[in-house]
Amino acid sequence: MAESHRSGRNVALTAPERSAGSRHTRRTTLATIAASAGVSVATVSKVVNGRADVAAGTRAVVEELLRRHEYVPPSVRRAAGASTTVELLISGPFGVYSTQVIEGVVQAGAETGTSIVVGSLDDHRQPGFAPQGWARRLVGAGRAGVIVVTGALTGGHVTALALAGVPLVVIDPLNMPGAEVTSVGSTNFAGGMSATRHLLDLGHERIAYVGGPPSSGCNQARLHGYRAALENSGITSRPEYVANEDFAYDVGRRAGGRMLDLAARPTAIVGGCDTIAIGIMEAARVRGLRIPEDVSVTGFDDTELSTMTSPPLSVIRQPLREMGRVALKSVLQLAAGDALDSHHVELATELVVRGSTAPPPDL
Template sequence: MSAGGRQTGRTTLAMIAASAGVSVATVSKVVNGRQDVAPDTRAQVEELLRQHGYVPPSARRSVGTGATVELIVHGSFGAYATQVIEGVVHAGSEMGASIAIGQVDDDDLPAGSPETWARRLATSGRAGVVIVTGALTSAHIDALALTGLPLVVLDPMSLPRVEVTSVGSTNFAGGLAATQHLLALGHRRIGYVGGPPDSGCNQARLHGYRAALESAGIATDPGLVHNEHFHYEVGLRAGARLLDIPHPPTAVVGGSDTIALGIIEAARLRSLRIPQDLSVTGFDDTELARMASPPLTAVRQPLREMGRVAVKTVLQMAAGETLDSHHVELATELVVRGTTAPPAGAPPES
């Protein structure tokens, strides 16, 4: 045993059973997620498995053609998730890997203890796990690490640990570009409606928005900023609030395409024209942006490419390859369409 109590050689079920004072069959039941084990015994065995860093035999294999990657989508399968899934599935096809797709919500994390869930994935033959936007706790991530299963978080809203491998986009640059575009059109009173306040990607977009305003000599007005969730209903509600204040904005930066569409609907309900009376930008550039009327000016995230890179990265990790970087950011791009124009009476800057 090492000084920290961790087995220096490969841990076996027999070692765990001896330490716990139970049979190998009981330990095997815990590893395989069986429920016919007393809660106290299960907790004791799981703690020993964690301490010893037990890796199931099925997780100790070479990775090649036929590997299966677990893709966990946080939230609904909307336009955003669909484009990511397309990239993941196409990448899996190119690399000879299968993709198993699951979905979790904030209130619907994987059933059972994190250790049981992680070992269930490992014993099912998964080569690795890709999580879209992230929904797992630190305990779930620790449990995955103990099984030896590599993890990649795609477009993370937050990372419980900095060493978790992630694939994202240049969110700060995107927020900056959208706001600079509106400033160049002549807007000076610009709002921002984004996602969760503690979300890393939203914070970066908001910082880009603020940086653009400050560079133009404009102080950020807290009354024009709203952060909640990346949902249509948030855009509708926040848009209504912004448009009903005595001195409303002439433009709003949306933290997602769905938020932007909600803001546009709030304007329509007030008989405001887009973009003549209000300019709006989105973020993601999903198919919703192109289908909107008028088509939405949006910051494009390369969602399909992000999915491809995530799959490639997790398979590299599973094969024991060294990564060039544990945090990859792909470039965003502002796509100008029909929802932005100069404010009435204010020509764009030359």
């Protein structure tokens, strides 16, 4: 399913490479034109799209280079039937969360005639992941853009993609993206607040939170929402009731277990994702605690697993497939040089109440 990132020669073009005997014609990018003209990629994009806010002299130089390089915009290539391919990189294991995002990207790809190449993003061990070489390989492989799911790219990688003219969209980024990086996520703060508010409305006061990496932007937002809901009800968040490690089943089982072993154990726990919440449920089970009679648990995502637990899991639903669809459409717009309505899209979350939450046992 995954494709190697070693395809294509690592060559940055400054003039057209055409050969009657060659099998491949290397595609010129906006970055190629920008480097030759001594202007920014944004300026070249404005000329390509007929924008008026470019000086006449600069426009003439860029237009001459576009003709010399025989540049064809992505939108024209798609209209002419040329294939468009987008690289989708998944950080970590291909679990139920990433599977639903992939489904959304693939469905949108089928609708737009876009091929999707799915690969694995390993931030620390993947060979040959040096920024410039990686970006050039993507250009050599003819990628129209890149979508990264829950991964953490360095500033160097983001810059290399921009210089190579390869659009980037990130879904639920682990590190907070800069203003220049397009991101797609959900209303994580509102979701964390809604889950906690639901438990407060049931009568819980001893409410804990088990989440993902402390540096994760989506986890930070969910944690802040949890704390805001408590503070709005006059309850101070207790340090022993908060754990942030990773979005994993073992974290829920281990951190949830520590909290359930406290003398004043929480009567409800907000899980930062569905797999964490399922780990918490297992920690309760091995301690002989019933859900929801002894402890209530909520998840976040609404993956297929949430309906398979016993009892079914109350969750904050993220529109995972729609996030994938929006990400693909955004990267195609960027590839075509079109302006986006927003570079940071947050889709609405919603509370789904099932059987894992109930009033606390002392009521």
